[in-house]
Amino acid sequence: MRRELLLLDMALVYLRELDNQTKFAIWQIEESAEELIGKLQLDDNERNTLRQLSKGKRTLHWLATRVLLRYLLQTDKYIHCPSDANGKPYLPDYPYKISLTHSFEYAGVMLSTKGECGIDLERVMNKVVRIKEKFLKKEELQFIHPEHEVPQLYACWCAKEAVYKLQGNRGVSFLHDMTIQPFHYKPQGVLYLDLQKKGHTTRYQVYYEQFKDYMLGFVVE
Structure with missing residues (x-):
C-alpha cells in the first residue's frame, strides 16, 4: 500500500491509494457552507436536499463529501x-463504487473499481465502553485488551460500520450478523470480520488505523 499525508492550502489532510483501483481521502472542514457551495454544481434535487438538512454540521458534512468527491474524480x-x-x-456516470463518511470536522470519500467498498471515521471517546455489549458478542469482548480497550472497541465499531456500508442493505445487525475474529490491537492493523447474511457467511479483511484523535476503518470486496 502507498500512503501519503498532505498538508495543503486546501483542506485535504489525508490521501491514500490502496492500489491502482482503490483510493480514499479525508477532508478537514474549515469552510463555511457558502464557501463549499461555491466549489460545487448542484441540481434542483440536491438543493432541495440541502434545504431539508438541519443547519450546521449535517449541511457541512453533506457538502464536504461532494467537494472531496470532485477532487478525487478530478x-x-x-x-x-x-x-x-x-x-x-x-x-x-462513473465506474467507481463509493462510500462516504463524516465525523465532527472531517469528511471522507472512498472510491474503488475493484468492488463494493466501505469506509468509516469516528472520533475516539470513552463513551464507547458503555455501549460495547450492543455491538459486540461475548466472544468478541473476550479479546478486547484492557490496556487498549477504547481504541480497540472503536476499531471493531469502524470495521462493522465499513462492512455495513459495503454490503448496502438495511436490517443487518452489528451484534447478531457480524463477528470479528480475535486480533491484537495496534495503532494500525488488519482484522477479519465474518458477515452472516441469508444463510451465507462472507469473510472480509478490514483495515483500521488511528488518525489523529479518530479511528478509521475501510474495506473493499
Whole structure:
C-alpha cells in the first residue's frame, strides 16, 4: 500500500491509494457552507436536499463529501451522486463504487473499481465502553485488551460500520450478523470480520488505523 499525508492550502489532510483501483481521502472542514457551495454544481434535487438538512454540521458534512468527491474524480463537471432505496450512494456516470463518511470536522470519500467498498471515521471517546455489549458478542469482548480497550472497541465499531456500508442493505445487525475474529490491537492493523447474511457467511479483511484523535476503518470486496 502507498500512503501519503498532505498538508495543503486546501483542506485535504489525508490521501491514500490502496492500489491502482482503490483510493480514499479525508477532508478537514474549515469552510463555511457558502464557501463549499461555491466549489460545487448542484441540481434542483440536491438543493432541495440541502434545504431539508438541519443547519450546521449535517449541511457541512453533506457538502464536504461532494467537494472531496470532485477532487478525487478530478473533474469540474457536475457529479450525479444519488442514493439507492437503502440509502447507499452510487455514481451512475462513473465506474467507481463509493462510500462516504463524516465525523465532527472531517469528511471522507472512498472510491474503488475493484468492488463494493466501505469506509468509516469516528472520533475516539470513552463513551464507547458503555455501549460495547450492543455491538459486540461475548466472544468478541473476550479479546478486547484492557490496556487498549477504547481504541480497540472503536476499531471493531469502524470495521462493522465499513462492512455495513459495503454490503448496502438495511436490517443487518452489528451484534447478531457480524463477528470479528480475535486480533491484537495496534495503532494500525488488519482484522477479519465474518458477515452472516441469508444463510451465507462472507469473510472480509478490514483495515483500521488511528488518525489523529479518530479511528478509521475501510474495506473493499
